[in-house]
Amino acid sequence: MKLSFWQIITIPLLVGLVLSWILFSEPGAEIEATISAAQALSGGDTEGYIQALGPREFVFPVDHGAHPGFKTEWWYYTGNLFTKDGRQFGYQFTIFRNQLSPTEAVNVLIDPKIVRTHNLEWNTNQLYLAHFAISDVLKKDHVFDERYSRGTAGLAGASVDPYRIWLEDWEIIQVKDSMASGERFPVRIKAEMVNGTALDIQLSPQKPLVLQGEEGYDKKGGLDGNASYYISFTRMQTDGVLQKDGELFAVSGLSWMDHEWSTSALDSGQTGWDWFSIQLSNGYELMYYQIRNVNPDLAPQITGSLIAPDGQKRDLDQGEVRLEVLEYWTSPHTRARYPAQWTLAIPSEELEMDVATVFDDQEMTVSVQYYEGALQVSGNFRNEVIGGNGYIEMTGYEQE
Amino acid sequence: MIRQYQDLLWQSSLRFLLKHPWHFLLSILGVALGVAMVISIDLSNSSAQRAFSLSAEALTGKTTHQIQGSGDFLSDQVYRDLRLTTGYRNSAPVIDGYGTLQGLDRTFQILGVDPIAEGPFRDFSSQDGGIDLARFITGQPTAVISESVLADLAKNIGDSIQVSVSGRLFDLLVVGAIETDDKRSQQALESVLLIDINIAQQLFGMASQLSRIDLIIPNENEESIIASLSAGLPVGTRLVSTSSRTDILSQMTRAFELNLQALSLLALLVGMFLIYNTMTFSVVQRLPLIGRLRALGVTKLEILSMILKEAVLIGLIGTILGITAGIGLAQFLLELVTQSINDLYFVLSVQELTIEMALILKAIILGLGATLLAAFWPAREASEAEVSTVLRRSSSESKLVHRLPITATIGLAIGLAGGGILLLPHGGIIAGYSTLLFVIIGFSLLIPSLMVGLAAFMRPIFGTLNGLIGKMSVRGVVTELSRTSVAVAALVVAVAASVGVGIMVDSFRVTVVSWLESQLQADIYVQPPSAVARKADAQLQTELVQLLKETEGVESVHSVFSEDVMTTFGSSNLVTTSLGVKASESYQTKELQDGFWGQFAQEKVIMISEAYAYRFGIGIGDSLGIMTDKGMQYFPIKAIYFDYASDMGTVTMNRSLYDRFFGNRAISGLALYADDQTEVNVLVDRLRDRAAGVQDVFIRSNKGLREASIEIFDRTFTVTVVLRLLAVMVAFVGILSSLMALQLERAREHAVLRANGMTPGQLWNYVITQTGVMGVIAGVLAIPLGLLISYVLVYVINLRSFGWTLEFMVSPSLLIQAVALAVVAALLAGIYPSWRMAKANPADALRSE
Numbered sequence A: 001m002k003l004s005f006w007q008i009i010t011i012p013l014l015v016g017l018v019l020s021w022i023l024f025s026e027p028g029a030e031i032e033a034t035i036s037a038a039q040a041l042s043g044g045d046t047e048g049y050i051q052a053l054g055p056r057e058f059v060f061p062v063d064h065g066a067h068p069g070f071k072t073e074w075w076y077y078t079g080n081l082f083t084k085d086g087r088q089f090g091y092q093f094t095i096f097r098n099q100l101s102p103t104e105a106v107n108v109l110i111d112p113k114i115v116r117t118h119n120l121e122w123n124t125n126q127l128y129l130a131h132f133a134i135s136d137v138l139k140k141d142h143v144f145d146e147r148y149s150r151g152t153a154g155l156a157g158a159s160v161d162p163y164r165i166w167l168e169d170w171e172i173i174q175v176k177d178s179m180a181s182g183e184r185f186p187v188r189i190k191a192e193m194v195n196g197t198a199l200d201i202q203l204s205p206q207k208p209l210v211l212q213g214e215e216g217y218d219k220k221g222g223l224d225g226n227a228s229y230y231i232s233f234t235r236m237q238t239d240g241v242l243q244k245d246g247e248l249f250a251v252s253g254l255s256w257m258d259h260e261w262s263t264s265a266l267d268s269g270q271t272g273w274d275w276f277s278i279q280l281s282n283g284y285e286l287m288y289y290q291i292r293n294v295n296p297d298l299a300p301q302i303t304g305s306l307i308a309p310d311g312q313k314r315d316l317d318q319g320e321v322r323l324e325v326l327e328y329w330t331s332p333h334t335r336a337r338y339p340a341q342w343t344l345a346i347p348s349e350e351l352e353m354d355v356a357t358v359f360d361d362q363e364m365t366v367s368v369q370y371y372e373g374a375l376q377v378s379g380n381f382r383n384e385v386i387g388g389n390g391y392i393e394m395t396g397y398e399q400e
Numbered sequence B: 001m002i003r004q005y006q007d008l009l010w011q012s013s014l015r016f017l018l019k020h021p022w023h024f025l026l027s028i029l030g031v032a033l034g035v036a037m038v039i040s041i042d043l044s045n046s047s048a049q050r051a052f053s054l055s056a057e058a059l060t061g062k063t064t065h066q067i068q069g070s071g072d073f074l075s076d077q078v079y080r081d082l083r084l085t086t087g088y089r090n091s092a093p094v095i096d097g098y099g100t101l102q103g104l105d106r107t108f109q110i111l112g113v114d115p116i117a118e119g120p121f122r123d124f125s126s127q128d129g130g131i132d133l134a135r136f137i138t139g140q141p142t143a144v145i146s147e148s149v150l151a152d153l154a155k156n157i158g159d160s161i162q163v164s165v166s167g168r169l170f171d172l173l174v175v176g177a178i179e180t181d182d183k184r185s186q187q188a189l190e191s192v193l194l195i196d197i198n199i200a201q202q203l204f205g206m207a208s209q210l211s212r213i214d215l216i217i218p219n220e221n222e223e224s225i226i227a228s229l230s231a232g233l234p235v236g237t238r239l240v241s242t243s244s245r246t247d248i249l250s251q252m253t254r255a256f257e258l259n260l261q262a263l264s265l266l267a268l269l270v271g272m273f274l275i276y277n278t279m280t281f282s283v284v285q286r287l288p289l290i291g292r293l294r295a296l297g298v299t300k301l302e303i304l305s306m307i308l309k310e311a312v313l314i315g316l317i318g319t320i321l322g323i324t325a326g327i328g329l330a331q332f333l334l335e336l337v338t339q340s341i342n343d344l345y346f347v348l349s350v351q352e353l354t355i356e357m358a359l360i361l362k363a364i365i366l367g368l369g370a371t372l373l374a375a376f377w378p379a380r381e382a383s384e385a386e387v388s389t390v391l392r393r394s395s396s397e398s399k400l401v402h403r404l405p406i407t408a409t410i411g412l413a414i415g416l417a418g419g420g421i422l423l424l425p426h427g428g429i430i431a432g433y434s435t436l437l438f439v440i441i442g443f444s445l446l447i448p449s450l451m452v453g454l455a456a457f458m459r460p461i462f463g464t465l466n467g468l469i470g471k472m473s474v475r476g477v478v479t480e481l482s483r484t485s486v487a488v489a490a491l492v493v494a495v496a497a498s499v500g501v502g503i504m505v506d507s508f509r510v511t512v513v514s515w516l517e518s519q520l521q522a523d524i525y526v527q528p529p530s531a532v533a534r535k536a537d538a539q540l541q542t543e544l545v546q547l548l549k550e551t552e553g554v555e556s557v558h559s560v561f562s563e564d565v566m567t568t569f570g571s572s573n574l575v576t577t578s579l580g581v582k583a584s585e586s587y588q589t590k591e592l593q594d595g596f597w598g599q600f601a602q603e604k605v606i607m608i609s610e611a612y613a614y615r616f617g618i619g620i621g622d623s624l625g626i627m628t629d630k631g632m633q634y635f636p637i638k639a640i641y642f643d644y645a646s647d648m649g650t651v652t653m654n655r656s657l658y659d660r661f662f663g664n665r666a667i668s669g670l671a672l673y674a675d676d677q678t679e680v681n682v683l684v685d686r687l688r689d690r691a692a693g694v695q696d697v698f699i700r701s702n703k704g705l706r707e708a709s710i711e712i713f714d715r716t717f718t719v720t721v722v723l724r725l726l727a728v729m730v731a732f733v734g735i736l737s738s739l740m741a742l743q744l745e746r747a748r749e750h751a752v753l754r755a756n757g758m759t760p761g762q763l764w765n766y767v768i769t770q771t772g773v774m775g776v777i778a779g780v781l782a783i784p785l786g787l788l789i790s791y792v793l794v795y796v797i798n799l800r801s802f803g804w805t806l807e808f809m810v811s812p813s814l815l816i817q818a819v820a821l822a823v824v825a826a827l828l829a830g831i832y833p834s835w836r837m838a839k840a841n842p843a844d845a846l847r848s849e
Helices: A002-024 B002-019 B021-060 B076-086 B147-152 B183-189 B197-203 B222-232 B242-252 B254-295 B300-344 B357-383 B393-421 B428-479 B481-519 B542-549 B596-602 B610-616 B655-661 B680-691 B702-716 B718-745 B747-755 B760-802 B812-839 B842-847
Strands: A072-082 A088-099 A126-136 A141-150 A156-159 A164-167 A170-174 A187-192 A198-205 A217-219 A227-244 A247-262 A270-280 A285-293 A301-307 A313-316 A322-330 A337-346 A351-357 A363-365 A369-381 A384-394 B065-068 B091-101 B107-113 B142-146 B160-165 B168-178 B192-196 B212-215 B238-241 B524-527 B554-567 B570-577 B589-592 B606-609 B623-628 B631-641 B650-654 B669-674 B698-701
Touching: A072 A198, A072 A227, A072 A369, A072 A384, A088 A156, A088 A164, A088 A170, A088 A227, A088 A247, A088 A369, A126 A156, A126 A164, A126 A227, A126 A369, A141 A164, A187 A227, A198 A247, A217 A301, A227 A270, A227 A285, A247 A270, A247 A384, A270 A369, A322 A351, A351 A384, B002 B021, B002 B254, B002 B300, B021 B107, B021 B183, B021 B192, B021 B254, B021 B300, B021 B357, B021 B718, B076 B091, B076 B212, B076 B222, B091 B197, B107 B160, B107 B197, B142 B147, B142 B160, B147 B168, B168 B192, B192 B197, B222 B238, B238 B242, B254 B300, B254 B357, B254 B428, B254 B481, B254 B718, B254 B760, B300 B357, B300 B702, B300 B718, B393 B428, B428 B481, B428 B760, B481 B702, B481 B718, B481 B760, B481 B812, B524 B680, B524 B702, B542 B554, B542 B669, B542 B680, B554 B650, B554 B655, B570 B655, B589 B596, B596 B631, B606 B610, B610 B631, B610 B650, B610 B760, B650 B655, B669 B680, B680 B698, B698 B702, B702 B718, B718 B760, B718 B812, B747 B760, B747 B812, B747 B842, B760 B812
Parallel strands: B107 B192, B142 B168, B570 B650, B606 B631
Antiparallel strands: A072 A088, A072 A247, A088 A126, A126 A141, A156 A164, A164 A170, A170 A187, A187 A198, A198 A227, A217 A227, A227 A247, A270 A285, A270 A384, A285 A301, A301 A313, A322 A337, A337 A351, A351 A369, A363 A369, A369 A384, B065 B212, B065 B238, B091 B107, B091 B160, B091 B212, B142 B192, B160 B168, B524 B669, B524 B698, B554 B570, B554 B623, B554 B669, B589 B631, B606 B650, B623 B631
16 A cells, blocks of 8 residues: 555656656757758759740840840950059959749739739849959959849849949949940949959940851750850950059950850750950950860860951851860869960961960859959960950869 | 664654655645646746747847838838948848738748848748749749648648738748758747748738848947948838847737736645645644654754655655646646737747746746745744653644734734835836735734634534534634644635636726727727737728728728837837827727817827836826837827727827828728618628628627627636636645545544544534535635735736726625635535544544554
């Protein structure tokens, strides 16, 4: 009797102890959520988007603006600028547009009765992205910054008249000029990085717009639709100011503009590209890119054009350009191994030059990893010694 | 040697306890019940708190500051300017609101964000957190919810869910699930529906508007950044720190929680009486043994520690059982507490109980502490037992009778001191509860004297009714006063507590009902469903307002609008009414300046509710600063009105005045008057027909709304009523156990009575009458103490917690109930001992010692 009474008491006692022990052994952890693999700029599904299937008629200034319906688009400005003392700075300023879903997102009212009087300014499926980088050649210092925004509500976008491509307070905006034509007008680029590095420059096209590839239709892969529309201003006189490390520099030099839009570009076997834009001292410009294949035996897909001082374009054919890598640089940031020095020869044009990055580390380690670097060029063109500057973009060198 | 001898004492203790298992068990029950009440209230409160802070933490993320508009809205231009002109990029636009998911009957916090800007702020809503932009920002109505909610709904990613916002139903496509592997975050995000900001603007009808802008301002140069950002903000917007915002929310429920806690402590107090009672018993019963032990050389200290050790054992077992039971009880209370918070303050979803070590420790300390405290006096009494003589109870009884005047005087002094506490300035709620405690203790000390008086009064009555046995029974209560008085005191306190709380709830209800009657003057009321029952936080569609106004049979209409605005005293609820001078018919004022109603319709004046005036210590003659679209404006307060809808208090202004300072045109409620030819019910049906398909709103007649309001009122008091019932249960079990123990204790006396010729029937009569007498005494004494407690609750605690003036309302049925409760418990307590005694052979009982 006594024992059983004690047993009755002991059991809840033990149960209570065990229960309370279990209840307190809950671990704490950070709140985080994973939903699915995020791919901000996924190439993935192209169904439902407009594809670049053949040459088209361009209308300006409309075609300087955005082309919704195509998945990707970019306005890409690079240049080499010099101070009076000859100190060199390279710059890259690019605004990307990325359409997130194929269907048009214009005013899909979820309850038309209620909101019909209002303008849905925040409604969009356009994502804007911007990259801004400065290469300080003297200090071998490459600084860069990246931004995102939804392409709506006045936060980011591309308007035609006046021309303005912007992401928040980073913008490329048309400058009033009485000499401006529908396709050709000066613009101003204004941007400041978080660290204070800033650029405020004015660019005036010195030559007419170049329609790259086949009248602006540029095939990049073997498949139909793996192509883009591609237009360039290959020589733009540039003047303005640049601020870096607390110093303000008056700079001038030459810039290059590429505007390109597409839905899909690369075939599945293609890994990346080496894309040159070079301004030569004799008034010529060279655009040349090769898209490499996974299979090294396959010849790369190339597009190239040589622009004469009068603006005439000569397309370069497959096999006309000889490119040889002389040096490589391995990135300490990503372990990626990029070419750093080349010889580039176009025998048919009696052009042969050494091309080198102005310094090694001009890698962009932002949401997309690539190399965007200022170039120095020297060589011979039709027996004439030439120099020049340019930019190289390299993708697909990521370490697996 | 010494050790063994001490073990011997301990074994004697154990042996004693084991020989009296009923007694032992009842002591444990006393502790367990008290502890269970305290821990269950603590746990449910803290779980609600924790759920709130966890969800606040998850939703706030790394946000340090926020930009808010003058009311609930902020123009999106502020965000554009911030990004494009000021260039402050640690900023994210947010729209938040509430909605109900179809299929799950609970409210969700709907968070509308721009996931592209979210990165630095919240982990679960940004690209980095895995929001697939391509599927989330499509212009289509998409949503992301917690995986567990998806499972509850039996839906998958790719399915549609329906959400109801302000009475409108929307289909949303689920494009992702918030998966969390730990319980904490799961709990925090379980009531969150994440949508794109564009969809949020549509759901809440907030085109070009935001709820707020979240900011991250680094600690270093915080001040200069705030200064420069504030300088760029348009008039009517302000930058506040996030913590101040969540503080406001958690402060809201402080008084509410404190009151619940106090009720649970009351239960512990009753438990203490029970422990005291049973410990005294066990000591008194053993006095002969203790006397012998002392004679054998056991020291006073050893006796003291022996008794206290017993108390520790009882306390420990009781506490552990109490904690276990309390956790179970908390599961149930949590639902009630959450419901009340949702009705009264803000939307909160608490899915599970969180058990904090600190609270368990507190319960252990309280349980053990209370047991030791209650056992101390009996233990001291035991240790002071005379060495030479075997002390008889009669001598301690006579001692107590001698002490009666002193005890009564001390009791009176403590009671008066309790009253004195109320006079302390800035005493607050804590002082109110201290008064309550003092009054209860003081009254308890008066109980022995009152019992003697009452017994003297009752003896002739019972003598007439029940002859000798009646007289004997009453006399028996007084002769063993040291034991009966404690049992009666425990019963009185427990019953009085339930009477007090009962009167308080009744008074409250009567006040609210009569207030509703005067407040609701119109025939028909139209409201959209809102997330928090007592707050009109949803809006009527403009189209609907027009439609209803033009309905045939509607003679006149007035509208109200409620929103939270920033004032000198932080975020406050501002109600605007389109009633001009006629507002005087609906609003009962406590104080007002002459000619106020004329001014209210025309001039820049406002009135504030009683609770608001009390909370912030302002009144007529003061001015209240309100952040408007035209900047900070000061409004003279010209009247104070009664309002029992919100304990946070409200500020009321005329609509025309509001429109002068705010751009918002929204309406959150409509009151309609039927013309003479139209029957109200007919008009209600007509209006419902017209509203169908536009917005799902409540259209109720005056009577319907009143009933609905009272229903909500009753719901918010469910937790109090449940606690009261629990206190009654504690009282019931307590009285049952102590009176039963008392009678079992008297087995020997009963045997003597039987041996002297008393029949089993007469003994039965004797025992039942005696416990019945104690029940009646307790019931009668519980009434004045109950009234005292209710008086303190209504006029001190309520006023100090909420600033409300209540009508004091005592319903006789409540008092009769109290006496009946005491008597029934007492009678029940007599059944088992008398049954056992009647059955037993008196010779055995006499032989036992």
